[in-house]
Amino acid sequence: MIKSFIVDKTFASMRIDKYLRFNIGKFPQSLIEKSLRNGKVKVNNKKVKSNFKLNLGDKIDLHNFEFKENLLEKKIKFKPSNKIIKENENLIIDNNENFVVMNKSAGISVQGGTKSKKNLIDIFSKSEIFQDTKPFSVHRLDKETSGVFIIAKNRETAQLLTSLFRMRKVHKTYLAICHGEIEKNSGQFNDMLIRYDNGKKIIEEAKTTYKVLDKNSICSLIELKPITGRKHQLRKQLYAIGNSIYGDSKYSNKFFKQSKNKNLMLHSYQIKFIINDKKYTYRASLPNYFNELLKVKRLKFLN
Numbered sequence: 001m002i003k004s005f006i007v008d009k010t011f012a013s014m015r016i017d018k019y020l021r022f023n024i025g026k027f028p029q030s031l032i033e034k035s036l037r038n039g040k041v042k043v044n045n046k047k048v049k050s051n052f053k054l055n056l057g058d059k060i061d062l063h064n065f066e067f068k069e070n071l072l073e074k075k076i077k078f079k080p081s082n083k084i085i086k087e088n089e090n091l092i093i094d095n096n097e098n099f100v101v102m103n104k105s106a107g108i109s110v111q112g113g114t115k116s117k118k119n120l121i122d123i124f125s126k127s128e129i130f131q132d133t134k135p136f137s138v139h140r141l142d143k144e145t146s147g148v149f150i151i152a153k154n155r156e157t158a159q160l161l162t163s164l165f166r167m168r169k170v171h172k173t174y175l176a177i178c179h180g181e182i183e184k185n186s187g188q189f190n191d192m193l194i195r196y197d198n199g200k201k202i203i204e205e206a207k208t209t210y211k212v213l214d215k216n217s218i219c220s221l222i223e224l225k226p227i228t229g230r231k232h233q234l235r236k237q238l239y240a241i242g243n244s245i246y247g248d249s250k251y252s253n254k255f256f257k258q259s260k261n262k263n264l265m266l267h268s269y270q271i272k273f274i275i276n277d278k279k280y281t282y283r284a285s286l287p288n289y290f291n292e293l294l295k296v297k298r299l300k301f302l303n
Helices: 016-023 029-037 082-089 120-124 155-166 233-240 288-296
Strands: 002-006 041-043 059-063 092-095 099-104 146-152 171-179 186-197 200-215 219-226 266-275 278-283
Touching: 016 029, 016 041, 029 041, 082 120, 092 278, 099 120, 120 146, 146 155, 155 266, 171 233, 171 288, 186 233, 200 233, 219 233
Parallel strands: 146 266
Antiparallel strands: 002 059, 041 059, 092 099, 099 146, 171 219, 171 266, 186 200, 200 219, 266 278
């Protein structure tokens, strides 16, 4: 049994192993390498190595390319209604030829997973904005976190922006409302955060500069500028100093468990970067529920 694919302009210059993972499934690298060596995957009827870069119009043939279901994280695409598409299009801050910037709502994932759920990539793939291309995710933002989010319109821009994020040339500013009064008005969090990947313990250095914008005896409004980009970095670091974020059910100090907020009070407020000597700065207005809690807690934000 042979399945064939023709490389379009979106995937020209992409490595064959990345193409397979991006378009067909999340295969282990070892399986891809073995299939290429055995000729089960060929490009233009020829064997190639995993680092082979595809060209526009290349034909990829899969010859009896089989895999066990448990090796593949099957992603079920979300099928958005026209109403959902329009609602998210209305959140766009900037729409240019290379990328879209939006003020992401809390409660929506960036990408789909192993369960069918609402996510931005599937939503915008059906939008007229991406009619002649496809949306590319270039950075992460937690499902519960609101604020500035960028979606690339082509693979070249996606690679560029991904590189800028990786090289820490994209400067992000977050706002958070935290439990308790943070003692020092400014400083830097330096932590060694622990996470687990398939049972393997991973320790990563995490750095964030911060500035307290307003505070009282029961809560604090804090500005956070992450230097590194670890998973749940800001939430973990504030939890570690005893000042967990309002609405954080995962990283919450026992003392504050009784105070329940359905929304996580963490907002991606600003992103700044430079491309070809042009400076880009984007800000996302605060959600209504964030402003409401500021009023209730008598905190001031001078934007």
